[in-house]
Amino acid sequence: MRVKICGITSVEDARLAVDAGADALGLVFYPPSPRHVTVELATEIASAVSPFAVLTGLFVNAHPQEVEDILKLVPLNLLQFHGDENAPYCRQFHRPYMKALRMKPDLDPVEAMAAYPDARGVLLDAYRKGVPGGTGDTFDWQRVPQGGDRHIILAGGLNPENVAEAIAAAHPHGVDVSGGVEAAPGRKDPQKVRAFIDAARSAATSGARSNALTQGV
């Protein structure tokens, strides 16, 4: 089970998340967010963390030049587009990308994911009108498509208490969390970060074990 801790705003929180076992960190380049980071801070965070941590830059309907400018200065491994960006927009940067899809009640996730065939992953997040992300809301995990070959990352209102249930219901490739591991907006709580990662990994291991028992392995 892969874990991404999103909304990192300090070197301290970045190190905490990686030391606790996070695979990826999210840096929010969206000024209205309380978790927004400047290029200077993002560069500092990038220099401080393990080269094996996937540094993800998150954008919401940004002007392409803004993304290009940030890419020149911050060594991002992955781009995450969290607005209404279409596939030609997402691929123009020639970098691996994830597309966030907000699970509006009438959205067909299979159809929506098909519009981004070259996305490395698709992040399914809760929908709240007018708020592009970091809502702290959950959605119905039964809506997560099963059995396909896409890397689905589950997000939206996850926390140390509900992540095991979410994984058991949705069987995602990975989970993403922001508000559920914070002490205050933009500041991570060390205990919650560790508890979240431990709970996600245990849930995945016990899910795999019970599958093996069911199949008589």
Ligand SMILES: O=C(O)c1ccccc1NCC(=O)[C@H](O)[C@H](O)COP(=O)(O)O
């Ligand atoms: O975190 C933000 O402030 C944010 C603002 C605008 C767009 C996206 C944002 N976060 C994106 C994430 O990847 C979050 O982890 C995801 O939306 C889940 O957030 P939460 O429900 O708080 O765990």
